[in-house]
Amino acid sequence: MRHRKFELKALSVCLVAALSLMAVAAVSAQAATWLESGVTTTTTLKVIGVKDSEHWTLDSVAPVIGGTLEFLCNELVFQDGLLFADGTGLAELELKGDCLAFVKGVKQVACSPKEPVIEKIKIEQYLHEKEAYFLFSPDSATLTFTVLQFGPECAFGERVEIKGHLIVKDCTKEPLVDKTKHLIEQVQGTALDLEGHKNSLAFGKNAMTLLGSEWLELESKKTWAGHV
Numbered sequence: 651m652r653h654r655k656f657e658l659k660a661l662s663v664c665l666v667a668a669l670s671l672m673a674v675a676a677v678s679a680q681a682a683t684w685l686e687s688g689v690t691t692t693t694t695l696k697v698i699g700v701k702d703s704e705h706w707t708l709d710s711v712a713p714v715i716g717g718t719l720e721f722l723c724n725e726l727v728f729q730d731g732l733l734f735a736d737g738t739g740l741a742e743l744e745l746k747g748d749c750l751a752f753v754k755g756v757k758q759v760a761c762s763p764k765e766p767v768i769e770k771i772k773i774e775q776y777l778h779e780k781e782a783y784f785l786f787s788p789d790s791a792t793l794t795f796t797v798l799q800f801g802p803e804c805a806f807g808e809r810v811e812i813k814g815h816l817i818v819k820d821c822t823k824e825p826l827v828d829k830t831k832h833l834i835e836q837v838q839g840t841a842l843d844l845e846g847h848k849n850s851l852a853f854g855k856n857a858m859t860l861l862g863s864e865w866l867e868l869e870s871k872k873t874w875a876g877h878v
Contacts, residue, residue, distance in 0.1 A: 682737025682775040682878040686868065688828045690877065692735050696869035699728025702833060706745060706862035708812075710853045717754040719853070721763055721798070723747050728864055737878060739773035740789060751800075760803040769795040769812070775878040776844040782825040782876055783837065785847055786816040795851075812858065814850035817842055821863055828873040835863040 684691050708721040724747025731741040744766050751761035770789040775782060788795045795812045802808060819825070821833040838859065840848045851858045868874050 682876070683735060684733045684737060685828055685873075685875040685877050686870075687872045687874075691733075694735065695733040695874065697728075697731035697733055697739070697741070697866050697874075698869055699726070699731070700831065700865035700867060701725060702865050703862035705747075706860065708745075708853070708858055709861055710856045710858040718752075719856075720752040721745075721749060722752065723749040723767070726862055726864055728866065731866070733773070733874075737775050737876070741771050741773065743769040743771060745769075751804075758804070760801040761806060762800070764799040767796055767798065771795070771816075775876050776847075777878045778842065778844055781823070782820075782878055783842070783844060784818040784825070784834070784876070785844055786818055787847075788813065798853075806854070810854050812851065812853055814852045814858075815847050816851055816860060817844060817847070817849050825876045826878070828875045830871065830873050831865045831867045832875075833863055833865050836860045 684695055686695055703726070704724075706723050706726045710719045711717070723745040725745070727744040727746060729742050729744065731739065733739040745763075746765050746767070749763050749765055749767060751758045751763065753761070771786045772789050774785045774787070776785055777783075787793070793813050793815075795814070798810050798812060800806060800808050800810075817837040818834050819837050821835055825832060836851075836859065837849060840850070840857075842848065849859075851860060
């Protein structure tokens with residue numbers, strides 16, 4: 651009986667320890683939030699995009715063509731942006747404005763993507779070596795951002811998926827500073843690892859980079875910041 655009581659006591663201690671760890675994990679997962687006018691928000695904030703770059707480029711190197719592949723669009727529209735009190739967000743990105751395809755610098759009319767090119771994204775905040783970053787992920791279980799559609803004569807086929815993750819930074823390195831606008835762009839390269847998430851944007855099986863920058867501001871025009 652003594653042995654049995656000891657086992658029960660040990661089991662109880664283990665359960666308490668496990669529940670404590672779960673509580674700590676839950677706190678850690680909910681640590682991120684957003685600030686509005688310097689105060690932690692308890693409501694959903696609406697965020698909009700303001701144009702910065704003259705054009706946006708989806709840049710890749712495709713082995714099948716033995717060189718560079720670029721899709722150039724005149725505008726990226728950040729719309730339906732929502733920042734939630736738990737530090738996450740949702741938005742819709744639309745690449746538009748005479749999107750053109752270039753292979754080795756030569757325009758390919760048949761491979762210019764059909765518009766609109768719409769990507770629905772989830773937004774999460776991460777702190778890495780005292781620097782804050784935003785992770786943009788597809789708002790879908792398949793990790794598909796969007797499907798580019800082309801003409802029947804395009805060498806890539808008529809449909810190619812764009813999948814993966816985007817790590818985004820504040821260009822001024824002040825994502826946690828309360829400001830009316832934050833300028834964002836994709837971090838370049840794949841060295842940065844946010845808890846197992848790296849830049850993994852891909853055009854089919856080929857790595858791809860999104861080049862361009864955009865201002866983000868609240869619809870209310872108040873100051874705002876990330877907090878993680």
